[in-house]
Amino acid sequence: MSAPDPVSLVWFRRDLRFYDHAALYHALKAGGRVYCAFVFDTEILDKLPDRADRRVEFIWRSLQALERALRARGGGLLVVHGRAREAIPRLASALGARAVFAHRDYEPEAIDRDAHVARTLADLGIAFHAFKDHVIFDTDEILTREGRPYTVFTPYKKAWLAKLNPFYLREYPVERYAKALARPPRTPLPALEDIGFRPTNLSALKLPIGMAGAAALLEDFERRIDTYHEQRDYPALGGPSFLSVHLRFGTLSVRHAVRVAVQRGGRGAEAWLAELVWRDFFSQILFHFPHVVARAFRPEYDRVRYPNDEGRFRAWCEGRTGYPLVDAAMRCLNATGYLHNRLRMVAASFLVKDLHVDWRWGERYFAERLNDFDLASNNGNWQWVASTGCDAQPYFRIFNPVTQSQKFDPDGRFIRRYLPELENVPDRHIHAPWRMSLAEQQRAGVVVGRDYPPPIVDHEAARKVTLGLYQAARRARREV
Secondary structure, three states: OOOOOOOEEEEOOOOOOOOOOOOHHHHHHOOEEEEEEEEEEHHHOOOOOOOOOOOHHHHHHHHHHHHHHHHHHOOOOOEEEEEEEHHHHHHHHHEEEEEEEOOOOOHHHHHHHHHHHOOOHHOOOOOOEEEEEOOOOOOOOOOOOOOOOOOOHHHHHHHHHHHHHHHHHOOOOOHHHHHHHHOOOOOOOOOOHHHHHOOOHHHHHHHOOHHHHHHHHHHHHHHHHHHHHHHHHOOOOOOOOOOHHHHHHHOHHHHHHHHHHHHHHHHHHHEEEHHHHHHHHHHHHHHOOOHOOOOOOHHHHHHHOOOHHHHHHHHHHHHOOOOOOHHHHHHHHHHHHOOHHHHHHHHHHHHHOOOOOHHHHHHHHHHHHOOOOHHHHHHHHHHHHHOOOOOOOOOOOOOOOOHHHHHHHOOOOOHHOOOOHHOOOOOOOOOOOHHHHHHHHHHHHHOOOOOEEEOOOHHHHHHHHHHHHHHHHHHHHOOO
């Protein structure tokens, strides 16, 4: 009697697609039967404060598409609800798997989880194989001449581009080996309610979901990519790719995205490619310097003594600061889970350098609300704005929320979309409605202090306070 075919298990995480999938490719090519699984990890889900979380629904709906793709090729998807560090070894053992295949993650808690899983599997005689997939270059692939990780973006980008070649962008041809997929017993995908969540407004937002949604958005962006560098900073123009959530959950392969940028060429594609390089940069910063999760990259700025007024923080969260661009940004985030990159910078700068609230408070709020939340990018960008991170904006460069509004939403189109109470305010006053006379306010149907809040702070006065806070932290560092 011949021995049964060896069994492998592919553990899907932030890679919810069937094509160009490194771990799935290697498992299929290794021979034998290949099962696929996803775990709704309670270690992650239990920490989410809102039971109506768009990201959970996005994953849930993307899993439906992935399961259909696997079924169409003779396979299927096993979906488990529980602690992944226990569920994966248990499932692998039950299937008689000789190996588990997955993609590397660079977040400290994920690294700890994967190390625990690998040890448990080893005790069971099962191998654990992890592959690069979320980024183009990871861990120690891009280092300085001295063998150290880069902490300044521009030389990192130069080294990244110099190293890039077709080898790193090759597609993993999963389809070619799909016959090795094993079909598990068909069990229905658990309902959102079964895992402790409820539906959100994701359908109403018409956000394209899954692999097909990512493909449609990429196709649309390719028609606009040549003007990306000109329109990307204007929130009312629809200039971004809108692909960040698909890159986050892997319904779009980052290799595919970079291939598009490289093959297209031109200033627009080059600007988008730079944003993709930033993803790699922040990922390797998190991997090499995990202390950034809780502390400033630059230790001297852990000494900044933010007043942390909770009332001001809540006003910022709810879009009640009296600065229209900031308020529109926060209301957009709360309503949709999406926030334009320019607005992320403006809103973050306002919280830290106008309201003098610790950047970690804002980072956590974005982490709760953003559909595309990624720890490395979220942390890296908040520390950039707060001037506490690597290659950060100098502490004395502070966004002026009014001039940012005038420059990037000149006719107030974005502001009016999320602040309907300002709909009839003339363009010349839409960025600072408190500057209207009372008669002008009455004609516009918005009296400041009644229909819309007055400015929560004076920007120039707040700027001086910020300079003092950062200068004091720097002095304290020198005196130690």
